Amino acid sequence: EIRLDILPPGHDPEGALFSLPAGDTMPGWRVALALRDPRTFAASTAARVTSYVWAGALAIVVVVALALLAWDLLRRQLALTRLRNDLVANVTHELKTPLASMRLFVETLLDTPELDERTTREYLALIAQENLRLSRLIDNFLTFSRIEREKYSYAFRPVAPAALAEQAAAVVRERFHVPGCTFTVAVDDDLPAVSADPDAFTTALVNLLDNAWKYTGEPKEIALTVAATDDAVAFAVRDNGVGLAPRDARRIFQRFYQVRPQHSPSTGGCGLGLSIVQSIVAAHRGTIRVDSVPGRGSTFTICLSTA
Numbered sequence: 001e002i003r004l005d006i007l008p009p010g011h012d013p014e015g016a017l018f019s020l021p022a023g024d025t026m027p028g029w030r031v032a033l034a035l036r037d038p039r040t041f042a043a044s045t046a047a048r049v050t051s052y053v054w055a056g057a058l059a060i061v062v063v064v065a066l067a068l069l070a071w072d073l074l075r076r077q078l079a080l081t082r083l084r085n086d087l088v089a090n091v092t093h094e095l096k097t098p099l100a101s102m103r104l105f106v107e108t109l110l111d112t113p114e115l116d117e118r119t120t121r122e123y124l125a126l127i128a129q130e131n132l133r134l135s136r137l138i139d140n141f142l143t144f145s146r147i148e149r150e151k152y153s154y155a156f157r158p159v160a161p162a163a164l165a166e167q168a169a170a171v172v173r174e175r176f177h178v179p180g181c182t183f184t185v186a187v188d189d190d191l192p193a194v195s196a197d198p199d200a201f202t203t204a205l206v207n208l209l210d211n212a213w214k215y216t217g218e219p220k221e222i223a224l225t226v227a228a229t230d231d232a233v234a235f236a237v238r239d240n241g242v243g244l245a246p247r248d249a250r251r252i253f254q255r256f257y258q259v260r261p262q263h264s265p266s267t268g269g270c271g272l273g274l275s276i277v278q279s280i281v282a283a284h285r286g287t288i289r290v291d292s293v294p295g296r297g298s299t300f301t302i303c304l305s306t307a
Helices: 038-112 117-148 161-176 198-214 246-251 273-283
Strands: 002-007 015-022 030-035 157-159 183-185 195-196 220-229 232-238 287-292 298-305
Touching: 002 015, 002 183, 002 246, 030 220, 038 117, 117 198, 117 273, 157 198, 161 195, 161 198, 161 220, 161 232, 195 198, 195 298, 198 220, 198 232, 198 298, 273 287, 273 298
Parallel strands: 183 220
Antiparallel strands: 002 030, 015 030, 157 195, 220 232, 232 298, 287 298
């Protein structure tokens, strides 16, 4: 792409890259190097400028991407710290409440010189109820911890759906057997067995029943039904409680997320129950969904494939 020009005296080296005197033997003559096509240099320069522009743009994109990644990591860390602090505060509060109640009942029993048998039994029943509440809280915390650390081991085996429903109902039946609460269990006949860990799946059903109790006023109508669907068995917990808004229904299975019904007292809890349920259902390769209408109750349905 380069040509060599020998220029006589008086000729300017137009378009030459550079020129040199030809020497003492040819005074006034010059030797010049010039491009055959002057546009080659312009094209090369343009290509170089383009490459610099792209390199600069890529560097800016990388810097912006790294900044966004750093911000996302920082945001996640701040969220994790906030959740950890909230969990500690909630756990402390939730554990202190039943303990304080039991201590109050025990002190009342000890400080009262004469108590009739009926009052004593009522106090003991309240103590037993608070103790059961405390046990459920501790079980949920331990289950959540094992699931988070992937230390929860499942023992799957073929189980009759009726046995799973009865095991869960037995846990809550005595607590639900009070005035103002109607609790029913309906299981279809001849249901195929499902592959499940009985203890873990019972925990999931009990958590759903506990939520139905907490978020339902009086009169309470809570039902546990088990029925066959297409190649699966559906376990449904239905209540006539406060229901869920669409926004809450989308986020209800997130860790630590709690629904705060308007004009309703706090129901307690740490927002772990439904996240535990979802983890257990996922381990069983099942699905869970919620159908709810604000003010008209909710239905949580777990579907497990047949064994």
